[in-house]
Amino acid sequence: MTEQTPFSTLSINDDADQWLTAEGFAGREGMPSTARGARLRLEKLAEMHPELKRKRTGHKGFVYHISAAEMSLKTERSKKQDERADGDEQLNLWIQLFKTMKPSSREKMLKIVMEQVASELSSNTK
Numbered sequence: 671m672t673e674q675t676p677f678s679t680l681s682i683n684d685d686a687d688q689w690l691t692a693e694g695f696a697g698r699e700g701m702p703s704t705a706r707g708a709r710l711r712l713e714k715l716a717e718m719h720p721e722l723k724r725k726r727t728g729h730k731g732f733v734y735h736i737s738a739a740e741m742s743l744k745t746e747r748s749k750k751q752d753e754r755a756d757g758d759e760q761l762n763l764w765i766q767l768f769k770t771m772k773p774s775s776r777e778k779m780l781k782i783v784m785e786q787v788a789s790e791l792s793s794n795t796k
């Protein structure tokens with residue numbers, strides 16, 4: 671079971687007080703003291719969680735959801751690495767399974783998989 675980030679448990683709405691500029695984050699607990707430092711950290715967090723960032727209405731620049739203040743860049747990076755490792759582990763397991771199959775079983779499995787993919791692709795385009 672994977673851990674959820676504080677952001678994923680929030681229901682983000684359009685309340686103006688929930689969205690701040692980088693200047694609004696500067697000096698808050700856990701954030702750099704300058705607007706430039708806060709912006710850099712917020713941009714890195716937004717790369718991992720694009721939902722944290724949106725275009726400012728009527729102005730240049732961006733605003734960031736207040737939940738970003740609760741996030742640790744180090745923790746978020748660690749979670750992303752864990753997710754990738756889990757995915758790699760599953761892929762390796764499937765590859766090992768495939769290699770141990772007889773050629774006739776491989777062909778049957780590939781046929782089933784290709785039919786499933788084609789079915790999903792055609793249903794997505796409708």
